[in-house]
Amino acid sequence: MRRAFLAFVALLLLGVAIMLIPWFGWGNVSGPAQSFEVKRGASLSGVARDLETAGLAKSAWQFRVLARVLGDDAPVQAGRYRLRAGTPWRDILATLQKGEVERFTVTIPEGWPAVLVAERLNAVSGLTGKASVPAEGSILPDTYEYQPGEDRAVLMKRMQTAMIKTLADLWPKRTARAVVKTPEQAIVLASIVEKETGKASERRMIAGVYSNRLAQGMKLDADPTVIYPITAGKPLGRRIRQSELRRDTGYNTYLKPGLPRGPIANPGRDSIMAVLDPDDTQALYFVADGSGGHVFAKTLAEHNANVARWFALRRQRGEM
Structure with missing residues (x-):
């Protein structure tokens, strides 16, 4: 009788242990995320x-019992999750109760023109509707979360609202060195700064050069403003032609002093801040230095010497 009782207890304990295996994940083999x-x-x-149907839990009844006995009373949160078969059930339950939903994101890089923003949004699967090309300079480059089924126009509106809020936050922080008179002008100049340098450390210096030129009534002579009406801001893929430098498009800053008629890209927060707080410099010129940055000059003679060195380097590289 005693042996039978002990055998019963042993079998009972074994059954409990077997039932607890998926809860704690003992020996589980992780499957692909779904x-x-x-x-x-x-x-x-x-x-x-649903977990049983998806193959994430072998038994709905077993999962429910263990969740009620060993889990807490917090409700599961609605949303889309990224789960793996073989994950301990206690971890699955905790994920669902904490609402650790799967994150869907789309990134708009700094300096992208509006046409590329629309192309990227239209290429994102899981969204609905079609994104139209937004007003240039109205999008704040950043990484944005979205939910599957969300309308592309709604997502784009959030990007535009982010730009409005960012500009409203930064505009009162402008310094006495800022030459832009309105937030709209700040976006225009920031878009040029964004396109002129890929180095974050140069943004305020580039902004300082252009601010000096605007203050002195000089032409900006910015190549990206010539390219913009040709490609809508996309890369040109070749050298600018002389005929294009002479063409009055409203954007060509080689023809007349002042800012172009509008932004040529969507500038990031740092470029906007750069034109609102430009570097305190006397430089009026800059040219590429061959290493991804630029060399700056106060006088035209210094600039011409820098340009000559840049052309010599390009010829040495076989680029001219």
Whole structure:
């Protein structure tokens, strides 16, 4: 009788241990990640059934029992999750209760023109509707979260709202060295700064040069402003032609002093801040230095010498 009782107890303990294996993940083999959705208002029982259907839990009944006995009473949160078969069930439950939903993001790089913003949004799968090309300079470059099924126009509106808020935050912080008179002018000049340098450390210096030129009534002579009306801001892929330098498009800063008619890209926060707080410099010129940056000059003679060195380097590289 005693042996039978001990055998019963042993079998009972073994059964409990076996039942607990998936809860703690003892010896589990992790499977590939998959998307799992918890619909709004879903119950624990319904979620358990969906987990079994998805192959994330072998038994809906077992998951539900263990969740009620060993889990807490927090409700599962609606949303789309990224889960793996073989994950301990306690971790799956915790993920669903904490609402650690799968993050869907899209990134708009600094300096992208509006046409590329629309192309990127239209290429993102899972969104609905079609994104039209926004007003140039109205998008704040950043990484944005979205949910599957969201309208592209709604997502774009969030990007534009972010630019409005950022500009409203930065404009009052402008220094006495800033030459732009309105927030709109700040976006225009920041878009040129953004296109002129890929080095964050140069932004304020480039902004300082252009601010000096604007203050003295000099032409900006900015190549990106010539390219913009030709390609809508996309890379030109060749050298600018002399005929294009003579063409009055409203953007060509080689023809007349002052800012172009509008932005030529979507500038990032740092470039906007650079034109609102430009470097305190006397430089009026700059040219590429061959290493991804620029060399600056106060006088035309110094600039011409720098240009000559740059051309010599390009000829040495076989680029001219």
